Amino acid sequence: xNKKFFLENSTLDIDLSQSHLNYLKxxxxxxxxxxxxxxxxxxxxxxxxxxxxxxxxxxxxEYSNNHPSKHVxxxxxxxxxxxxxxxxxxxxxxxxxxxxxxxxxxxxxHPNRKLINEIELSSGSLGMGLGFAVGMSFANSLNKxxxxxxxxxxxxxxxxxxVWESALIAPxxxxxxxxxxxxxxxxxAVANTSEIYGDLSxxxxxxxxxxxxxxxDGHDILQLLQVFSVKSNKPKAIIAHTTGEKSFPYDFxxxxxxxxxxxxxxxxxxxxxxSLNTLAPEILEFFT
Amino acid sequence: xxxxxxxxxxxxxxxxxxxxxxxxxxxxxxxxxxTINFPNNYLNVGIAESNMIAxxxxxxxxxxxxxxxxxxxxxxxxxxEFTKILAGYNEFPIIFIGAGGGLTYSTSGGTHHSLDxxxxxxxxxxxxxxxPSGPIELKNSFQRALSANKSAYIRxxxxxxxxxxxxxxxxxxxxxxxxxxxxxLSYGNLSEHCMKxxxxxxxxxxxxxxxxxxxxxxxxxxxxxLEKLRSYKFVIVIEEHWPIGGLYSxxxxxxxxNNARFEVHRLGPPFRFIDEHDRHEELxxxxxxxxxxxxxxxxxxxxxxxxN
Numbered sequence: 001x002n003k004k005f006f007l008e009n010s011t012l013d014i015d016l017s018q019s020h021l022n023y024l025k026x027x028x029x030x031x032x033x034x035x036x037x038x039x040x041x042x043x044x045x046x047x048x049x050x051x052x053x054x055x056x057x058x059x060x061x062e063y064s065n066n067h068p069s070k071h072v073x074x075x076x077x078x079x080x081x082x083x084x085x086x087x088x089x090x091x092x093x094x095x096x097x098x099x100x101x102x103x104x105x106x107x108x109x110h111p112n113r114k115l116i117n118e119i120e121l122s123s124g125s126l127g128m129g130l131g132f133a134v135g136m137s138f139a140n141s142l143n144k145x146x147x148x149x150x151x152x153x154x155x156x157x158x159x160x161x162x163v164w165e166s167a168l169i170a171p172x173x174x175x176x177x178x179x180x181x182x183x184x185x186x187x188x189a190v191a192n193t194s195e196i197y198g199d200l201s202x203x204x205x206x207x208x209x210x211x212x213x214x215x216x217d218g219h220d221i222l223q224l225l226q227v228f229s230v231k232s233n234k235p236k237a238i239i240a241h242t243t244g245e246k247s248f249p250y251d252f253x254x255x256x257x258x259x260x261x262x263x264x265x266x267x268x269x270x271x272x273x274x275s276l277n278t279l280a281p282e283i284l285e286f287f288t
Numbered sequence: 289x290x291x292x293x294x295x296x297x298x299x300x301x302x303x304x305x306x307x308x309x310x311x312x313x314x315x316x317x318x319x320x321x322x323t324i325n326f327p328n329n330y331l332n333v334g335i336a337e338s339n340m341i342a343x344x345x346x347x348x349x350x351x352x353x354x355x356x357x358x359x360x361x362x363x364x365x366x367x368x369e370f371t372k373i374l375a376g377y378n379e380f381p382i383i384f385i386g387a388g389g390g391l392t393y394s395t396s397g398g399t400h401h402s403l404d405x406x407x408x409x410x411x412x413x414x415x416x417x418x419x420p421s422g423p424i425e426l427k428n429s430f431q432r433a434l435s436a437n438k439s440a441y442i443r444x445x446x447x448x449x450x451x452x453x454x455x456x457x458x459x460x461x462x463x464x465x466x467x468x469x470x471x472x473l474s475y476g477n478l479s480e481h482c483m484k485x486x487x488x489x490x491x492x493x494x495x496x497x498x499x500x501x502x503x504x505x506x507x508x509x510x511x512x513x514l515e516k517l518r519s520y521k522f523v524i525v526i527e528e529h530w531p532i533g534g535l536y537s538x539x540x541x542x543x544x545x546n547n548a549r550f551e552v553h554r555l556g557p558p559f560r561f562i563d564e565h566d567r568h569e570e571l572x573x574x575x576x577x578x579x580x581x582x583x584x585x586x587x588x589x590x591x592x593x594x595x596n
Contacts, residue, residue: 038315053487114379120349122378131339135346135354142308143350163372165339173331 014066014229027059027088030280034097035084036270037287038263043261044102044109048244050081052185052218053152056240057085059224060150060181068218070136070148074129074255075154075183076110082119082238083107089120094286127160129153130180131190132171137178137235148177148228155200156188164209170235173211178235179228183218185242191261207239218242289444290318290387293424296430297355298322298335301329306351307434310344312337312358320383328371338367345374346380353381353434357448358445360368360386364409374594375413382439383430384409389419389443389476390528391557394571402443409535410506416440419475422451425503432452432456432564445477452479452501453549454459458502461513467498471520471550475502478526478577485582493527493590510542522589523550526577530559553589555582 031054039045053075060071073082080100087094094109099105110124121132133151140147158164170178182202186193195199207213212232216223218240227238248260262270271277276284298321301307307321323330333340337358344354355365361384364371375382386405409417418429426444433440441462449548449572463472465486472539474482479501486499498520508575517523525536536554543550555577564571572578 023400065531068544121345122373125369125373127338128373132349132372132374134339135343135348137346137349138331138343139347139352142352162336162338165336169333169336169339169343188473233453236567268420 002234012228013224014063016225019221024058024062028055028242029274030283031058031088033274033276033280033283034087035080037283038080038084038097038100040262040267042288046077046099047260047262048185048187049075049078050153052244053078053081055219055221056152056181056183057082057220059228060284061085061089063228069150070120070147072133073111073152074123075126075152075157076123078111078150079111081109091115101260106211107286109183115156125163126157130163132225133178134166134175137175138173139176140173141152148179150179150181152181154185155182155184155186155193157201158182161171167206167209175235176233179238180235181240183242184239185244187244204241211235211237213237215239230247289423289426289449290315290323292426294319294322294446295384295546296427298325300327300434300550305329306316307353307355308347309356310356312341312362314327314358336372337362341367341370341374345378345380348380348382353376355383355385357385357387359400360389360405361400362406362449364402368408374410376414378570379414381437384441386441386443388446389412391562391568391571394568395565401562403530403557404530405443407519410533416504417506418442420444420501421476421479424451424454424551428456430502443476449477452483457503460508461500461502464501465499467495468524469496469520469593470528470586471498471500471517472524472527473500473502473539475505475535476590480530481579481582482526485579485586489583489586496590497586502535511546514542514546514548519548520550520551521593524553524555526582528556530557532559545564555585
């Protein structure tokens, strides 16, 4: 991002000091460790899809601290990522993660809005969240509400035709309070996105549909917050380049991790890679 | 009926600005007055039914009262999973209006025929299904659906329908004619035919035919209904819907559940795609459930009854 552009166009009412960003990075690391350890302990986590969206969710909750906003997780299979960040921001009690996926837990493997107040949409079937967020955003415009709406989609989710129905209408109805973030982790359930559609060129597509479009490093909280605070009369589409692989000890980006549960060796290497013994010992202690 | 819908919307929006009407680019000229006088309460979302339902759910989440409109076949089957997940599973209240139910758009071909809409919408827990016969009943059904704050599907016709009931009904079905031998059960656009035929036959066979109109067809008390029908020997279900999943299916299912004993018959379109493209009433005759055939069918049953 061009710093000059940002200084001229953003609301500049969020704390982007280095010390605060470091504080948020630690929150992200702890959320990442929480997601990994939960998947290790309980299984069934759509782990890579959850880890790729950690910083996106941290940035949204941080922004929401100072600005009225709602968020919609359209890629419902990232629920573990959502819950992990929720636990760091004390939206939910971290103890709930210990029983993740149990029949009595409110932390279902796809989010259920009847169980947690902050969840706007019970999602899991892909391609519904963007239109839903467009409807919320339209209602806010009509009610002259200043509330922002964030919606997180997966890149694989953009295979769904309904995403493009919603993408087509959003810029035409003057929504200035809607931010779409595509978690562009390049992996979907059984293949890499490029193996199915080649180069997705998501930013070109959204831009041609009339969205104000940005490409950012989806693991860079500063970049995300900067774009969130840019004033715009159009809906914003943020293509957030992410990777689930970043968190893993292996040097490959594999669809294997869409469903895989980490084993003991994975955990040992994960702890070592992220220096959890020194950076987040309390998370390790909590889960052991 | 579409004109009545436009009037109802204007009347209700005057009192409740939270109502917002979304159309999937249909209703040419019908909603002009609404558009001009209440531009904030009207949105043409284009030919994108799935997005229309998703947007409606988002609006409902923010306290608006969305009403979504398209041709019955397009609003029921095209975005079905969106309806199931957003109006059903998520419980966002949306009022669905399906115009031209049944074979109203007979000349437009099988793409525009709606012979499974009732089945589909009845198949989602929590969605109420209304089948008004005419404009006043539509108004009452709309208000009932709105005040229930639940999702509802209202199947309407196109134009020229007449009201059978002009009062606020409390339950369904409504016994419009009490008979002794044959009970006719129907709803929506066919109720008017059934009513006329029943009256005509009753002039010859005094009060042998009873007629029951269903303003809505879910959450019914079937043990009570079957008790009311107990004195009849024959039950004829007449509906412009395929035989699977509509009122006929419901009657059969509940007869078994309640150990009732009737001879049940059905008149309506066969379970196949209708390639014939005659005008609506002519097509009804061709497919065996026009007024003349209903009359003939009932007369034959009564003659059989006399012989016995």
